[in-house]
Amino acid sequence: MLTARKRTKRTVAVIAAALAGALVMAGCGDSGDDAGDGKSLKLWHYEAPNSAMGIAWKQAIEEFKKSHPGVTVKVEEKGFEQIQKTASMVLNSGDAPDLMEYNKGNATTGLLSKQGLLTDLTPEVTKRGWDKPLSPGVRTTSRYDAQGVMGSGNWYGIPNYAExxxxxxxxxxxxxxxxxxxxxxxxxxxxxxxxxxxxxxxxxxxxxxxxxxxxxxxxxxxxxxxxxxxxxxxxxxxxxxxxxxxxxxxxxxxxxxxxxxxxxxxxxxxxxxxxxxxxxxxxxxxxxxxxxxxxxxxxxxxxxxxxxxxxxxxxxxSGGNLWVVPKGAKNKELAYDFIDITMKKGIQNTLGNHGGVPVAADPSAITDPQSKSLIQDFTAYADADGLAFYPDWPVPGFYDTLVSETQKLITGSADPDAYLDALKKAYDAGAPKG
The missing domain is CATH 3.40.190.10 (Periplasmic binding protein-like II)
Structure with a gap:
């Protein structure tokens, strides 16, 4: 959500407990590294256990295990800020997961795609029809051109919710x-x-x-x-x-x-x-x-x-954070299968009934009144092309600039003109030239 979807400090502390039940059901506990033989899915995400996504993805893990007997699901504890700061380094090593939740936008998924660290998902999107339920505003953050700019080019991420x-x-x-x-x-x-x-x-x-x-x-x-x-x-x-x-x-x-x-x-x-x-x-x-x-x-x-x-x-x-498959993932087919499960009606309906904004739910299956209102308001924005993305997305490192400069605006150590000058300087330094 940190921007969008920026995650809370509490999330980091509870993520392991959040999925403990799911991991037991998924047959986890094998500490051996059997990745690469089609029998292990290494998954990173950072959703709180009582968030709609945490609840829905726990269900998805259970369903994945049923349809993939003998496959171990390994969920590792990661925090949003941790992944944000170390993704390029980790994905360029032998420790990359098979599937990872990652922030969307030019500064994050766009940057990794430009660096060649993510798998081009376009063939799977075509094969599995993941694009069909996504509105234009939600699709924008899934595709990136050769410069890592969102909105066109290949598919490098799939959102199964919006926000x-x-x-x-x-x-x-x-x-x-x-x-x-x-x-x-x-x-x-x-x-x-x-x-x-x-x-x-x-x-x-x-x-x-x-x-x-x-x-x-x-x-x-x-x-x-x-x-x-x-x-x-x-x-x-x-x-x-x-x-x-x-x-x-x-x-x-x-x-x-x-x-x-x-x-x-x-x-x-x-x-x-x-x-x-x-x-x-x-x-x-x-x-x-x-x-x-x-x-x-x-x-x-x-x-x-x-x-x-x-x-x-x-x-x-925008669309929610993305499922991305690192270029170095060892079990990509399993990753694709898991993404597919999160796009199914059952998982989508669970998302919708627990305060999430699903992208492919059955509207009649959303019974919670507050959740219905949440989804209706989002749909109104999406239908009117009213989703304006997040302010830190345009250039790498801009999130840190926004945080530090807005702090100065709060304390009064910078006036609005100086604040905007600082934003311009950082933006111009990181934006594509020409």
Missing amino acids: YTMVFYNKTLFEKHHVKVPTTFAEFTAALEAFKDEGVTPLASAGAEYPAHQYVYQLALTKADRSWVDAYEQYKGKPDFHDAAWTYGATTFADWVKKGYIAKSSSGAKAEDAGAAFIAGKYPMFFSGSWWFGRFTSEMKDQWGTFPFPGSNLTLG
């Missing part, structure tokens, strides 16, 4: 402080002010990881259109970091910090801190992604709900 951002809100706190749930941007800012007047900091955020710069990007999106997104994300034009949209995003975010809508202390907070604080009822609102949905469902005691970010036809979102 997007929204405002999560605490219904209990809204009722307690008599604040109206906003439907327009004016009502949204009025709600922020109303909570502040009550002595409540309205927005959970985190400057040490993705949430803070996603606020900036979403605010910019309220003044942007599809051509603006395409210029920034896919180099279909030259982005202007001092245009009306970027300027509005940076200045409004800085203003929100000054007004106390976002705590200055959040500069050092991580995504897990923000999510846990929202779960604990310390903040009435948290702008973040659908990857939190399952966790909020299982852990929040207060009543809660969601609404689209007001005043914008665009929001952060």
Whole structure:
């Protein structure tokens, strides 16, 4: 989700336990390395056990074992940040997994495809029809050209879910402080002010990881259109970091910090801190992604709900993280079979009923009301071409730039102009030349 799909600190700590049951069922426990003989699938992913993906993929492992008797599934504990920082090195060694969940976009999957570290999945996509249920906006992050730019070229990853951002809100706190749930941007800012007047900091955020710069990007999106997104994300034009949209995003975010809508202390907070604080009822609102949905469902005691970010036809979102098959994978056919299982109706329906956004579910099989609403809101964005991807995707290393520079915006050690200058410098250094 870290960007999109950036994963929480808690995920790293619990991933082994998350899949322990599945691994037992899958016959794991063999410490010998029998990879390469078609009897072992080495799988990396970093989903929390109570997330929709963690639940669905546990089921997928069980189904994979039934259809592949004698095959051992080996799931290794990895964290999002760990994979993000070491993927190129690991995949260029003999330790590559057969199948890996990986972040999408030019800076991640695009970079690995350009480096020749991923398997071209185009023949399997054609053979197995994985492309058929994917909407155009979801497909974008699966294909990369020779320069590693998303949107065209060969298929290097397959998403079996989608994701997007929204405002999560605490219904209990809204009722307690008599604040109206906003439907327009004016009502949204009025709600922020109303909570502040009550002595409540309205927005959970985190400057040490993705949430803070996603606020900036979403605010910019309220003044942007599809051509603006395409210029920034896919180099279909030259982005202007001092245009009306970027300027509005940076200045409004800085203003929100000054007004106390976002705590200055959040500069050092991580995504897990923000999510846990929202779960604990310390903040009435948290702008973040659908990857939190399952966790909020299982852990929040207060009543809660969601609404689209007001005043914008665009929001952060895309297909979910990708299943990628490393070039050096030893059991690629098993990896393809596992991907295939995650695209089946049964797994997709499980995703949908546990707070995920499936790409190929049977709509009539999604019975949970909150999940139905989540999927409907995503579909509305997707149908209107409203998925604007994530701000760190365009160039390698941009995530770290966004984090460090947005922290400066929170603390006041950089003003909006200096912030945007820093983004431009990093972007221009990493973007394709010519």
